[in-house]
Structures are given as structure tokens and as C-alpha cells.
Amino acid sequence: MTPAIIASVETMLEKWKGQEGREIEVLKEFRLLTSEVISRTAFGSSYLEGEKIFAMLQKLTIIMSRNLFKTRIPLISKLWKSADLLESEKLSKEIKDRVMKIVKKREDEVVNGEVNSFGNDFLGLLVNAYHDSDEKNRFSLEDLLAECKTFYFSGQETVNSLLSWIVLHLAIHGDWQENARREVIDIFGNQNPHLEGVAKLKITTMIINETLRLYGPSNGLARAVTREVQLEKLLLPANINILPLYIGVHRDPHFWGDDVHHFKPERFAEGIAKATNYTAAAFLPFGLGPRSCVGMTFGTIETKIVLSMILQRYTITLSPAYIHSPISILSIRPQHEIQVILEPVHHNA
Numbered sequence: 001m002t003p004a005i006i007a008s009v010e011t012m013l014e015k016w017k018g019q020e021g022r023e024i025e026v027l028k029e030f031r032l033l034t035s036e037v038i039s040r041t042a043f044g045s046s047y048l049e050g051e052k053i054f055a056m057l058q059k060l061t062i063i064m065s066r067n068l069f070k071t072r073i074p075l076i077s078k079l080w081k082s083a084d085l086l087e088s089e090k091l092s093k094e095i096k097d098r099v100m101k102i103v104k105k106r107e108d109e110v111v112n113g114e115v116n117s118f119g120n121d122f123l124g125l126l127v128n129a130y131h132d133s134d135e136k137n138r139f140s141l142e143d144l145l146a147e148c149k150t151f152y153f154s155g156q157e158t159v160n161s162l163l164s165w166i167v168l169h170l171a172i173h174g175d176w177q178e179n180a181r182r183e184v185i186d187i188f189g190n191q192n193p194h195l196e197g198v199a200k201l202k203i204t205t206m207i208i209n210e211t212l213r214l215y216g217p218s219n220g221l222a223r224a225v226t227r228e229v230q231l232e233k234l235l236l237p238a239n240i241n242i243l244p245l246y247i248g249v250h251r252d253p254h255f256w257g258d259d260v261h262h263f264k265p266e267r268f269a270e271g272i273a274k275a276t277n278y279t280a281a282a283f284l285p286f287g288l289g290p291r292s293c294v295g296m297t298f299g300t301i302e303t304k305i306v307l308s309m310i311l312q313r314y315t316i317t318l319s320p321a322y323i324h325s326p327i328s329i330l331s332i333r334p335q336h337e338i339q340v341i342l343e344p345v346h347h348n349a
């Protein structure tokens with residue numbers, strides 16, 4: 001996993017050479033990077049193969065978030081379909097066809113004797129489950145497709161958005177940027193990051209946690225209420241869907257104090273438990289309970305490696321072009337993107 005992440009970051013950094021002193025829009029850069037990482041690590045392919053899928057998922061996300069809070073009348077879609085519904089059905093079909101092509105390619109490699117297993121990356125495990133000889137354990141085609149779509153989306157858009165918000169905060173808070181760089185250089189020098197060192201990145205972890213608190217990529221915790229539940233004064237009837245927003249707890253002064261809206265990574269200096277005063281549900285950027293994020297460790301390691309490799313090479317300042325306007329399109333995104341200026345770091349490690 002680490003070599004694949006490092007190789008993808010190196011491709012990005014190679015492109016950045018010669019851009020020093022010029023404005024770079026990082027959301028777009030990190031979108032390509034995180035797409036490449038998830039394509040390589042989970043699907044054993046390059047970004048180019050997944051490019052169309054990412055673009056279509058992107059469009060589907062926008063349509064979904066536009067319609068998230070619209071009331072649907074049961075069965076009406078059998079008689080009449082809105083333009084959004086028609087478009088999303090078309091996109092879903094195209095995504096399905098493209099994912100099937102990637103799956104078929106993996107199957108053909110085994111059938112043609114080029115390799116002797118479906119592989120042990122994420123796609124390989126899914127294709128194995130799809131071919132399981134035991135019918136009880138076998139994955140259906142729908143399961144396989146749904147898992148691929150979830151992974152493409154969750155593995156990419158989240159880390160992309162987190163990295164972009166972190167870079168924004170480091171550009172604004174030069175002291176934290178310098179602290180993080182010093183830590184990275186102390187641990188890795190000029191060398192590429194390694195897992196042992198990644199585990200020692202304390203300041204970077206504090207910065208990541210504080211960014212997740214203020215601008216965590218996920219909006220809220222979608223849940224179906226299956227039976228009537230009383231939550232203090234609130235009575236939730238059965239058979240409704242709810243979306244408690246993380247922003248409610250992540251920016252509640254009751255848990256975080258009057259400086260709740262300020263970027264203060266020092267809150268996390270003694271860990272998450274201490275920062276939340278031992279209230280686990282006050283900080284839940286990766287969800288909570290049995291359906292919490294399966295990619296948490298992966299996403300965090302990826303974020304640390306990318307940041308380390310950038311901080312080793314560049315100082316980051318905010319471009320005057322930046323306009324602060326976060327919007328919610330399933331995840332919290334910078335509406336007008338994030339423009340920064342990079343300058344080479346000179347150090348003797």
C-alpha cells in the first residue's frame with residue numbers, strides 16, 4: 001500500500017516542478033492523486049482506467065445531493081421520471097458497464113492463464129467472493145457492483161477533501177505548518193515516508209484531527225430508524241430516515257469550548273479521549289458503531305504520507321484568489337476550490 005501511495009504522490013510532485021511561485025489549485029490536484037491511489041491499491045489499475053467511473057460518480061453525487069431532501073411519492077417514478085432521475089439511471093447503467101469491464105478483465109486474466117488467482121487487492125477479494133463455490137457465501141453481481149461504487153467514492157472524495165482543507169489551514173496558520181514540517185523532517189529527513197515513521201507523526205495527527213473536526217469530509221451519519229426511539233425530548237417515529245449532522249457536535253461549545261470555531265490543533269495534544277472530555281460521540285468524523293468507516297486507517301495513512309511528502313519540499317501560502325465558501329455536496333467541499341502558492345523548502349537533513 002505505502003509504495004503505491006508514494007508512487008502516486010511522486011507523479012503529482014513531478015507535475016508541480018516548475019510551478020513554484022505560481023498558483024496551484026489543490027482540490028483538482030488531490031482529486032487526481034486520490035483517484036490514482038484508490039485505483040492502484042484497491043483495483044490494481046491506474047487512474048486512467050477508473051477515470052470515467054470517477055467522473056460519472058462525481059455527476060451522480062451532485063444529482064443525489066440536489067435531491068437528498070426531496071420528498072418522494074411511492075410508485076410515482078413508475079409513471080413519471082424527473083430529468084435528474086433519468087440522468088442518474090443512465091449514469092448508474094454506465095458505471096455498472098464500466099465496473100463490469102474491470103471485473104471481466106480480472107476474470108479473463110485467470111481464464112487465459114496469465115495469472116493464477118484473482119489477486120488479493122480489494123477487487124480480487126470481491127471477484128473471489130463472486131466466484132465462491134459455497135453458494136451461501138457467494139456475492140451477487142449487485143453486491144459486487146455496489147461495493148465497487150462505494151469504494152471508488154468513499155476512498156477518493158473523502159481523502160481529497162480532507163487534504164485540501166488541511167492545506168488551506170496550513171497555508172493560513174504558518175506556525176502549525178512549520179511545526180508539522182519540523183516533525184516530518186525530524187522523522188523522515190529527505191527520505192520517503194515509511195509506516196514506522198508515519199505512526200510517530202504526532203503534530204500531523206493533531207492537525208488532521210482538528211481539520212476533521214472543523215471540515216470533516218462526511219456530512220452526517222445517515223441512519224434508518226427501524227423502531228420508535230425517544231431521544232430526550234425528541235420522539236423519532238419508526239420507518240424514517242435521519243441524517244444527524246456532524247457539524248452539530250463538532251462545533252458544539254458545550255464539548256469544545258468558546259473557541260469552538262477556531263483552528264486549534266493543540267486540543268488534540270493529549271489524544272482524542274482527552275480532547276472530547278471522554279465523550280466518544282463528540283468526535284465522529286469516521287462515524288460510529290458497526291458501520292463506521294472501514295477505510296479510516298488507510299485514509300489516515302494516505303493523508304499523512306501525502307502531507308509529509310509535500311511539507312518536505314514546499315512551503316505553502318494562500319493565494320489572494322481564494323474565496324472561503326464551504327458547501328455540502330454529500331461531503332463538505334470548498335465551493336470555489338483552494339488556490340495556494342508553493343515555494344521550495346531549503347533544508348539540510
Ligand code: HEM
Pocket residue numbers: 150151154155156158159162216217218220221222284285286287288289290291292293294295296298299300
Ligand atoms: C478522511 C477520510 C475518510 C472519512 C472522513 C470517512 C468517513 C466515513 C464515514 C463518516 C462513513 C459512514 C460511517 C457510518 O455510517 O457510521 C464512512 C463509511 C465508509 N467508508 Fe469512509 N471515510 C474516509 C476514507 C475512506 C477510505 C479511504 C475508504 C476506502 C479505502 C473508505 C471506505 C468506506 C466504506 C466502504 C464505508 C461504508 C462502510 C459500511 O457501510 O459498512 N473511507 N466513511
